């Protein structure tokens with residue numbers, strides 16, 4: 001169960017982060033979570049949205065790039081070695097991780113991380129087989 | 144030898160284009176006859192030209208062969224400013240039926256004039272321009288060159304009417320309406336600057352219109368230097384064939400030369416405009432094939448003859464016969480103007496080099512601009528590059544690698560270490576006429 005992430009390019013200057021989020025808010029697109037990976041000059045803003053198609057359209061209409069990427073949402077058991085355990089399993093399965101970030105945990109009790117694997121399909125299969133809870137987009141919605 | 148093609152409508156033939164196929168000997172003879180006449184005319188009627196001739200001890204009678212043109216003095220842009228507004232006219236005002244003027248970004252504008260005969264010649268060379276691009280009766284051509292004092296709009300307009308195409312005189316600007324009319328009228332050809340056409344493609348996309356799905360098939364682009372990379376991008380994104388045309392107001396406007404279906408250099412309409420290439424430093428005439436500054440002499444212009452006008456455009460003459468059968472010589476497309484050149488830390492740089500560098504990285508030409516500034520007394524060059532979908536990755540490492548490759552390419556090609564800044568789409572201002580590439584904020 002893969003999740004569609006929308007990413008965009010922003011310049012690292014005041015107001016740009018807000019403007020991109022506002023473009024989504026103006027079209028009523030809810031943001032489940034976002035991550036900003038930035039350098040001194042630019043940033044890459046990655047969103048998990050309630051409605052990725054509408055979010056992509058909203059960003060493009062506001063003049064932003066909007067790229068779709070498939071990521072995997074994984075539930076992390078609420079104990080000390082939870083995340084390490086999952087990463088060890090991914091490693092054992094030979095899965096390559098490009099980046100990852102935490103999901104907002106405010107509403108639910110479960111912790112979720114968003115992981116971009118080079119091969120998301122294989123990641124879903126391998127992790128599920130090893131008993132890792134791969135979260136479906138619809139479950140993210142209900143949180 | 145290609146006479147049988149003259150009547151091929153698909154090739155855009157029109158009887159007026161016959162001079163393009165004259166045997167060389169006949170063409171040279173015609174040029175010499177016209178050269179003698181125009182020098183006599185300018186000598187008799189244009190005082191500043193006569194004074195220079197007298198200074199050099201040259202008279203019109205010295206024009207015995209075409210090579211004798213090298214005895215004549217050059218003219219330059221400042222001559223037009225110095226004699227503003229009407230000082231270079233060779234016809235009385237009663238015979239002048241049209242004036243055009245440059246916008247004059249620096250100082251006084253330059254003024255150019257046309258008699259009725261001049262306008263007929265202009266329409267005929269524009270007809271030959273469109274004919275070479277395959278435009279013919281039945282085409283619907285949107286003319287998005289600015290109408291008014293600028294020569295582009297009206298110059299193209301009368302050439303299109305002469306060829307029998309349907310003209311849509313949109314002039315420049317109002318991009319959304321341009322896109323709407325292009326779609327609604329089933330436009331098959333468009334004239335504008337290449338940079339404005341890129342803007343049109345972009346805007347059409349935003350409006351949900353794919354130019355590839357429209358009947359549009361030909362673009363006639365000029366008024367600014369552009370590169371093969373830009374052509375590739377235009378042709379790929381819009382599905383049209385993009386032709387380069389050449390001209391300048393001082394000579395006549397658009398219509399000095401144009402590409403044919405071979406898209407391998409621009410045929411100069413040499414029965415009216417005599418080309419020479421000179422070394423811009425020594426002013427020595429260079430043999431065909433060598434690169435230098437293009438110098439043009441108007442062989443038939445009446446209202447305002449220009450003798451050996453230095454265009455500031457860098458090119459070379461191609462003498463090999465063209466596959467299209469035209470016998471008039473070609474110039475290589477003008478990618479550089481010596482006017483556009485800037486000097487940074489003692490090194491000469493042309494915007495076209497930056498373009499080549501950016502294009503070399505991913506095979507696509509992003510929208511860009513060059514910012515020159517002075518920091519702590521040292522010249523700095525920064526190149527802003529807009530990140531489009533084809534360059535964007537959601538991985539920071541990939542974007543940093545791209546950034547590095549762009550900076551390396553600029554340094555490799557210009558020899559200058561430049562800052563490269565990746566910027567958001569649409570953040571660089573678009574122009575509706577000539578693209579502005581260089582923003583020099585160094586002051587004096």
Ligand SMILES: [Zn+2]
Pocket residue numbers: 402403404405410465466467468469
């Ligand atoms: Zn040709």
